[in-house]
Amino acid sequence: MNVAYRGPWPKLIPADALLMDVARRIQLTRTKHENADRNFRALCKHVDRDGSPLHNKVIECYPSGSFATGTAIASRVVKNQHDVDVVIELDVSPNERPSVILGLLFEAINGEEGSRYHGCVTQNSRCVTVKYDDGTTVDLMPVARLPRSPARAGHLFHYKRETGESFHKEVNPWAFADLFNKRVEFDPGFYDLFEGRRLLVEGMLVERAETQPMPDHARLEEKSPRVVALQLIKRNRDINFRASGRAKNRKPPSVALCAIALDAGPVKVSLVDEVIAIAQAIRLKLRDRTSDRGTAQVFNPAYPRDEFTDRWPENYDAQMLFDVDLRRLIVELYRLRNEDLSLEQKSDLLKRLFGESAALYAIESHLDAQRHEMEAGRLHMGARGNVLSGVAAPAVIIGATTSARPATREGGGYLSDENS
Amino acid sequence: MTDRWPGFKVIDEVGRAAIWEGVLAPDKREHLVRVRYRVPLVLEDLTLHDVQPRVQVIKPLLEAHADYEQGPIPHVYWSKACPTTPYLCLFSPSNREWDPTDLIAQTTIFWAAEWLYFYEGWLVTKKWRGGGRHPQQLGEGEKRLETV
Numbered sequence: 001m002n003v004a005y006r007g008p009w010p011k012l013i014p015a016d017a018l019l020m021d022v023a024r025r026i027q028l029t030r031t032k033h034e035n036a037d038r039n040f041r042a043l044c045k046h047v048d049r050d051g052s053p054l055h056n057k058v059i060e061c062y063p064s065g066s067f068a069t070g071t072a073i074a075s076r077v078v079k080n081q082h083d084v085d086v087v088i089e090l091d092v093s094p095n096e097r098p099s100v101i102l103g104l105l106f107e108a109i110n111g112e113e114g115s116r117y118h119g120c121v122t123q124n125s126r127c128v129t130v131k132y133d134d135g136t137t138v139d140l141m142p143v144a145r146l147p148r149s150p151a152r153a154g155h156l157f158h159y160k161r162e163t164g165e166s167f168h169k170e171v172n173p174w175a176f177a178d179l180f181n182k183r184v185e186f187d188p189g190f191y192d193l194f195e196g197r198r199l200l201v202e203g204m205l206v207e208r209a210e211t212q213p214m215p216d217h218a219r220l221e222e223k224s225p226r227v228v229a230l231q232l233i234k235r236n237r238d239i240n241f242r243a244s245g246r247a248k249n250r251k252p253p254s255v256a257l258c259a260i261a262l263d264a265g266p267v268k269v270s271l272v273d274e275v276i277a278i279a280q281a282i283r284l285k286l287r288d289r290t291s292d293r294g295t296a297q298v299f300n301p302a303y304p305r306d307e308f309t310d311r312w313p314e315n316y317d318a319q320m321l322f323d324v325d326l327r328r329l330i331v332e333l334y335r336l337r338n339e340d341l342s343l344e345q346k347s348d349l350l351k352r353l354f355g356e357s358a359a360l361y362a363i364e365s366h367l368d369a370q371r372h373e374m375e376a377g378r379l380h381m382g383a384r385g386n387v388l389s390g391v392a393a394p395a396v397i398i399g400a401t402t403s404a405r406p407a408t409r410e411g412g413g414y415l416s417d418e419n420s
Numbered sequence: 421m422t423d424r425w426p427g428f429k430v431i432d433e434v435g436r437a438a439i440w441e442g443v444l445a446p447d448k449r450e451h452l453v454r455v456r457y458r459v460p461l462v463l464e465d466l467t468l469h470d471v472q473p474r475v476q477v478i479k480p481l482l483e484a485h486a487d488y489e490q491g492p493i494p495h496v497y498w499s500k501a502c503p504t505t506p507y508l509c510l511f512s513p514s515n516r517e518w519d520p521t522d523l524i525a526q527t528t529i530f531w532a533a534e535w536l537y538f539y540e541g542w543l544v545t546k547k548w549r550g551g552g553r554h555p556q557q558l559g560e561g562e563k564r565l566e567t568v
Contacts, residue, residue: 385533
């Protein structure tokens with residue numbers, strides 16, 4: 001059922017509009033979500049199939065990490081590919097040797113030569129990864145439930161073949177996702193802004209103050225500025241860690257960032273302010289040095305025995321590296337919001353923060369939105385022809401006017417050099 | 421003109437013709453723009469295409485990029501006399517979006533600023549996002565002035 005939005009159309013500051021455009025670019029499409037869902041369910045059935053070494057041992061499969069919290073982004077944005085983290089709960093002893101469980105899962109998925117996933121499977125220290133033809137990956141993490149523990153709490157199995165490192169770790173990703181989704185506030189006003197921006201860019205926003213039909217499908221990540229802000233921070237992290245000098249560095253885990261974001265205070269009205277608020281909350285956390293390694297610790301708030309920072313930061317230098325990244329992100333966002341930047345400067349800034357393809361998409365979307373405003377006779381200009389890009393706030397632009405009527409650029413070829 | 425565009429000055433005026441120059445800065449960069457116009461006589465057998473104001477960017481010269489979308493420069497009429505300062509395509513003569521009764525200050529200058537804004541965007545994205553159309557047939561846009 002369509003939901004009608006009653007005007008007046010909400011107002012957006014230009015920096016928020018640009019961030020929304022970046023966010024739209026890094027979103028996974030509904031089709032990608034559905035494919036990911038189909039892929040991992042098929043994979044779990046495959047593990048449980050007749051003849052599999054784990055036949056009848058699969059209790060449940062569910063997405064963990066970003067897919068469970070709605071913060072998934074296209075990790076390789078040019079190809080719009082993504083990684084899915086999935087928990088596969090197995091009916092095995094939680095104290096079984098990790099090398100055995102991971103090995104069995106690898107064998108169960110890889111199967112015989114010529115079978116569906118054969119040759120596309122890699123065994124890692126905590127999961128088994130399947131890579132699909134389109135480059136998308138699914139990380140299947142085996143977990144065994146712990147008796148007399150809260151729902152779905154279990155052991156994960158850690159085994160590193162190169163070093164022989166082997167242990168169990170208590171986790172409860174399901175409880176964290178459940179808590180996150182309950183605590184993150186849905187904001188219908190934000191959804192209106194997000195959707196309104198898309199309609200303007202696509203030229204579907206005919207009259208601002210009129211009732212606009214809304215699509216019947218409003219996804220989680222489009223309704224909460226906190227979720228969208230987390231996606232942007234993750235994208236910025238991915239861009240920074242793509243640098244050649246960081247090839248061997250671990251990335252700050254998304255789940256830790258999500259946990260810190262839960263304590264970032266009330267959700268801000270502006271997306272720029274929300275990203276800054278979360279980045280500041282993370283920086284505040286990064287002042288801690290409470291772990292044995294002298295680094296900050298973040299725990300699963302739904303199951304505090306599950307530490308999210310057990311592998312990152314490896315040391316205080318790694319912690320400070322991320323702190324510097326966040327400080328740069330905050331400074332750049334203040335510039336984007338407060339300074340009167342040219343299109344080129346905005347483009348360069350967005351490239352530094354979110355990568356070339358997302359930046360280009362945002363600038364193109366901005367230009368498309370301006371063109372639609374121009375065609376609707378709403379592109380206001382100052383005395384030097386300066387385009388005033390208060391996206392939806394012409395009423396406050398004093399002294400600015402628009403042309404007598406919109407025009408269509410038409411022509412080409414030669415024109416005589418005289419007017420007659 | 422001066423009321424709306426205080427930076428524009430008449431730099432030459434002879435009979436029914438005038439030339440204005442002024443600075444437009446739709447994004448951040450300043451562009452010195454020249455507008456030349458001659459009011460046609462009623463009985464002249466002219467088209468809107470012929471009589472339209474000639475708008476050129478004098479400084480800095482427009483950049484030419486053959487590899488960009490609609491390059492080397494999008495939506496311009498070329499000038500045989502001044503190849504480096506083509507005339508901007510600002511409206512559709514075939515749709516009669518402008519005629520000699522319109523004030524240049526209320527139409528042409530706005531459209532030139534809009535053109536320059538999307539030109540700045542073209543330099544950044546290598547794509548022309550300012551819309552427009554190219555006449556499909558020779559002669560389109562050649563409607564006589566007296567039919568306006």
